[in-house]
Amino acid sequence: MTPSTVAFRAILAKDLRAELRTLQSLPAMALFAVTTFVIFRFGLDRTSLSGSLASGVLWATLLFAAILGINRLFVSEREEGGFDAIRLAPIDRTALFAAKAAALLVYLLVLEAIVVPVFAIFFLDSAAALPPLAVLLLLADLGLAATGTLISSMAVHSRARDLLVPLVLLPLVVPLMIAATGASEPLLEMGGPSYERFGTWLAVLGLYDLVFLLVGYAVFDFLLED
Amino acid sequence: MTPFGSGLRALSLATVAMLALALSLTFFYAPLDADQGFVQKIFYLHVPLAIVALLGFIAGGVFAVLHLRSGDSRWDAYSYVSIHMSVIFGVAVLVTGSIWAKASWGHWWVWDEPTLVSFLIVFLMYATYYPFRYAIEDRERQARYASVFAVTAGAFVPLNFMAVRLAESLVHPRVFATTGGGLPGEMMLTFLVSLAAMGLLWVTLVKFELTAKSASGQLKRLRRALDAPAPGGTSRVAPEVS
Numbered sequence: 001m002t003p004s005t006v007a008f009r010a011i012l013a014k015d016l017r018a019e020l021r022t023l024q025s026l027p028a029m030a031l032f033a034v035t036t037f038v039i040f041r042f043g044l045d046r047t048s049l050s051g052s053l054a055s056g057v058l059w060a061t062l063l064f065a066a067i068l069g070i071n072r073l074f075v076s077e078r079e080e081g082g083f084d085a086i087r088l089a090p091i092d093r094t095a096l097f098a099a100k101a102a103a104l105l106v107y108l109l110v111l112e113a114i115v116v117p118v119f120a121i122f123f124l125d126s127a128a129a130l131p132p133l134a135v136l137l138l139l140a141d142l143g144l145a146a147t148g149t150l151i152s153s154m155a156v157h158s159r160a161r162d163l164l165v166p167l168v169l170l171p172l173v174v175p176l177m178i179a180a181t182g183a184s185e186p187l188l189e190m191g192g193p194s195y196e197r198f199g200t201w202l203a204v205l206g207l208y209d210l211v212f213l214l215v216g217y218a219v220f221d222f223l224l225e226d
Numbered sequence: 227m228t229p230f231g232s233g234l235r236a237l238s239l240a241t242v243a244m245l246a247l248a249l250s251l252t253f254f255y256a257p258l259d260a261d262q263g264f265v266q267k268i269f270y271l272h273v274p275l276a277i278v279a280l281l282g283f284i285a286g287g288v289f290a291v292l293h294l295r296s297g298d299s300r301w302d303a304y305s306y307v308s309i310h311m312s313v314i315f316g317v318a319v320l321v322t323g324s325i326w327a328k329a330s331w332g333h334w335w336v337w338d339e340p341t342l343v344s345f346l347i348v349f350l351m352y353a354t355y356y357p358f359r360y361a362i363e364d365r366e367r368q369a370r371y372a373s374v375f376a377v378t379a380g381a382f383v384p385l386n387f388m389a390v391r392l393a394e395s396l397v398h399p400r401v402f403a404t405t406g407g408g409l410p411g412e413m414m415l416t417f418l419v420s421l422a423a424m425g426l427l428w429v430t431l432v433k434f435e436l437t438a439k440s441a442s443g444q445l446k447r448l449r450r451a452l453d454a455p456a457p458g459g460t461s462r463v464a465p466e467v468s
Contacts, residue, residue, distance in 0.1 A: 150378065154371045158361035168358055168375070171351035172382055175389035182393055197392075204389055215381050219374045222294050 007091040011099035016106060018076065025069045026107055033065040033115040037122055049123040055184040058119055059177055062112065062137075063144075063170075069107050070148040071165050073100060074156040087224060097220040101149040101213075108141040129187040132198070136187075139205040140180045146212040147172050153223050179204040230436040237433065241426040248416070248423040256416040265329040270416055272322040274424035275315055276345060280383070282312030282428055283352060287380025290373035302369040305376050307435045309355055311428055316349040344390040351379050351386075 001009075019025060040057045041047065049057060077083050086096050116137070120127050147169060155164040183201035187193040252270045259266035286308035293301035323342055328334045336342060358375055362368040409417060 147378075150374075154358075154362075154374065157364075157367060157371070158358075159363065160357070160361040164358055164361055168354045171347060171354060172378070174347050175382070175386045178389040178393050200392060204392065208385055208389075211381050211385060212378075215378055219294070219377055222370050222374055225370065 003090070004092045004095045007089070007095035008099045008102075011096060012102050015099065015103040019103075019107070025072050026110060029065045029068050029107070029111050030114045032068055033061050033111065034118055036061045036064065037119060041122065046123075048125060050125075050188055050190040052181070052185045054123060054188040055181045057123070058116070058184065058188075059140075059181050061119075062108075062115070063173065063177065065111060065115070066108055066144055066148065067166050067169065069104065069111070070152045070169065071155075071162055073104055073149065073152040075161075078156050083224065093221050093224045094217055096224070097149060097153070097216055100153070101145040101216070104148055105141055105145040108144060109138070112137050112141070124188070125190070126192070129184075129193040132187055132193060132195070133184060135202070136180055136183050136205070139202065139209060140176055142209040143176045143205060143212060144173060146209065146216050147176075150212070150216045150220070153220070176205065176208050179208065230433060230440050234430075234433055234437060237426070237430050241423070241430045244419070244423040244426050248420040251416040251419055256413050257410070262330050265326065268322055268326045268329075270420040272319065272326055273417070274421040275322065276319045277421060278424045278428045279312045279315035279319055280345075280348070281425075282308050282315065283348065283383060284380060286312065286376045290376035290380075293369065293373045294377070299369055302373060303436060303439065304432075305373060306359075307432050307439070309352055309376060311432050311435065313349070313352050313355070315424075315428065316345070316352070319345060320349060340387075340391040340393075344387045347386050347390065348383055351382060355379070 037057070040061070044053065044057070046053070077086075086093060116130065116133070120130060148165075151165055151169045151172070155161045155168070158164055179201045183198055183205075186196040186198070248270065252267055256267070256270070258264060259269075286305045289301050289305035289308060293299070293305055323345070324334050327336050327339070327342070355372070355375060359368060359372045362371055
């Protein structure tokens, strides 16, 4: 193993262990998402959802829940001096970006493993759309992990951290949301999933992931200078 | 000596002349559009503004890359002013686009129009540049993070145009496509002159802002040297230019 992979594994394991012991982010994210579903049930006055309404409610809720976790992603590093330690250690700084993005990806996947079944129980007639939806969720999470990690690592050094993450991240993930909702709308249609333009949207999601993982990889060094 | 100010007078005169030429061509030379009539004249304002604003955002990203690679704060000033000017042009694009939409489709805003929606999203993205930049206190860090933002947003622009275009139907007035493989000669000439005029206007305003920033930076340094506090405390007008 190269030093970078060792560092990557160590930071990722540290993050997951810290989350497991303190439970700072995940329970809050899950609770927020479920409560938002309840609010949508009354806000829209529907007891079942399908098509564009279902995909809109699902993705908007997941995005906002994700922002809660993204806000907190680097707080411990800043408060406990993690950034200084990384700067002192003779490792590639990109390992921190990769590890944090991987940790965020794990959070999002766990969140969705809890929340999407709840969504299906609350609003959907059948679970037939869930397997293809899982593919979409994985690709969208990857993009969200890349952009979220990048923005969070910058916002944590500002005066207005909690304000900046949603402010900057929301416009940045608009293309991701367009592709994700576009693909899941026919999946969630009444009378079984259909795969209209599914491949096109998957390609857009993949391209988004690729571009922002590369951008994150390229610029992350500059965020840890000084 | 202020290198930002050199040639500013000649550039300003050229811009005024070019703008006057573009407007006269628009109103007295270009033929009326058979389909939309007089309203179509806003095309010579709206489209060049939009093209220049988008190119300005790209320029901001390129300057940001130069800043990150060299660490020279001058490039950060270029990047900041480019984005700043393009956001201002962006407001004009949205307003003129809205007027054109009202006149030719009957609504101030049309959602199934990919170019309009893409531009709005890009505009919203770059509008967050200011709160983002000013929330970071350390000057050097602020410049670096702003450059990272500009690079990220630069990568976002083409992706966004692609995603929005895939999501919407195509009803934009295709001025270039509907008239049989391009604009007729007079319209094309007017359009190109308007584009050049808007480009010159952008460059002139960018140079003016850089000159003003550099002058106020020098003034601040002189005050500091004389040990006199600046009136009204520290300014938040970033970035300082040497």
